Amino acid sequence: MNFDFALVLVLATFITGVAWLADTLLFAGSRKATLSAAEQVAGGRLPEEAADTVTRMSWWADFSKSMFPVLAVVLVVRSFLVEPFQIPSGSMLPTLQIGDFILVSKYHYGLRLPVLGTKIVPVNDPDRGDVVVFKYPKDPSVNYIKRVVGLPGDIIRYQDKIVYVNGQPQMQELLAKLPPRAPETLLYNETLGEVTHEIYNKVQAPNRVGEWSVPAGHYFVMGDNRDNSNDSRYWGFVPDEMLVGKAFAVWMHWPTFFSLPDVTAMRAIR
Structure with a gap:
């Protein structure tokens, strides 16, 4: 069976894009709220390391945020501009x-x-x-x-x-x-x-x-x-x-x- 790279690239771009969007819409707000609550309890701004821990994304959201722009650029270039072949x-x-x-x-x-x-x-x-x-x-x-x-x-x-x-x-x-x-x-x-x-x-x-x-x-x-x-x-x-x-x-x-x-x-x- 031949490997359909175009299909895999489209699916990977779609999945990472949806995951990043879902994290932005559903979870980013709750992380900010948790940070705000923690700062109120502490009576001021948390140290940078502690704030990063509180607002840290889940691994899948962080991976999607990093990979989606790269995959999107590759998809656009490969689909609409230039594609390499051997x-x-x-x-x-x-x-x-x-x-x-x-x-x-x-x-x-x-x-x-x-x-x-x-x-x-x-x-x-x-x-x-x-x-x-x-x-x-x-x-x-x-x-x-x-x-x-x-x-x-x-x-x-x-x-x-x-x-x-x-x-x-x-x-x-x-x-x-x-x-x-x-x-x-x-x-x-x-x-x-x-x-x-x-x-x-x-x-x-x-x-x-x-x-x-x-x-x-x-x-x-x-x-x-x-x-x-x-x-x-x-x-x-x-x-x-x-x-x-x-x-x-x-x-x-x-x-x-x-x-x-x-x-x-x-x-x-x-």
Whole structure:
């Protein structure tokens, strides 16, 4: 079972907020009254240490007061501004490496309610060539990252390892054969709309041919590692409501737990 951090964060923020509010409304007044009564008996102000003891919050109220502001800030930033993700697979090579830590703009495609994903403020629609994070339609508890190839209303064809959009082939320029003497992988520059990016094609991989008509409110996505990507060619389209955000930067590369994080890998994603 996948860990739903967003749900846990919302619940933790709600519980600590309610606990802090309950203490403020129900118990803070009685603590002040107890302090006032103690000072009357003592005939004056109590020493600071004694006053702190009398007015001390219960452990759960003190914990909630300390944690609620922190959780609330994290919730707002993560839900509406920027969320970090780690790249676990090679489906977006060479653009994204396994172990890259990326930043995703949560507001670029509109503000959505945390957990529910309901769009409350529309902003932009995805453009062809955008690298997007989305909830996998077959299992919404899993996040995927791919590149937008087809927009609503497009007809996408994939043949001879070339993308056709509404009948127009998307330009590819061969950059390198890897390795040079006995090539197994071909590195290309591909242009999708106004975005030029690199892709991999495997020399020995079979040629998958297909044509898809993108329905309204959906997107056709593909990995840049074209012969090693589980994408719309195999399971269909991404509904708009499953979009998480636009990936815009790599901020660290950390391939394994026992390796050293590499912050020099910082770069924009295109």
